[in-house]
Amino acid sequence: MSELQDSDRFTLAAGDRVRLVALPPYVKTAEPLPMLRPPSVLAIGDLGTVLGCRPGNCWAIRFANGAYLLTAQYLERVQTP
Template identity: 60%
Template sequence: MSKEFAIGSKVRLVALPPYVKTAEPMPMLRPSDVIHIGEEGIVIDRRPGGYWGIRFTRGAFLLDSQYIESTDSPPESHLE
């Protein structure tokens, strides 16, 4: 099951896909070295197929929810 994120929320990259797709009207595949693990971005939209548009420093990219985690809420271990 894919995770859900609110538009405008901050997310962190936790894993790199082999390639990333730009979130432009005419998307392009880019090597994954344009973004780095731990880099934070902002959710700009939800796309079909379970992809999220994320704005990072070096551009906006489409990522599956398995590669990102929310930074807006504390980790579950700190809820006790």
């Protein structure tokens, strides 16, 4: 797959694992009909998988309880051995 890049932070590719390091004021679902959800649906430290990059410098991330759109400021790449 092609690499996805957020020049301010790091390079990600679809399938990479990431950790949530901060909570945004709200989260937007990465569904065909997106909805705004309270930040309590996620927790700091949650692990997710990158699904891809979306317009507006947002990353679609699949967490255990759903897929959400987040900017790189809330994410940190998890190094896999």
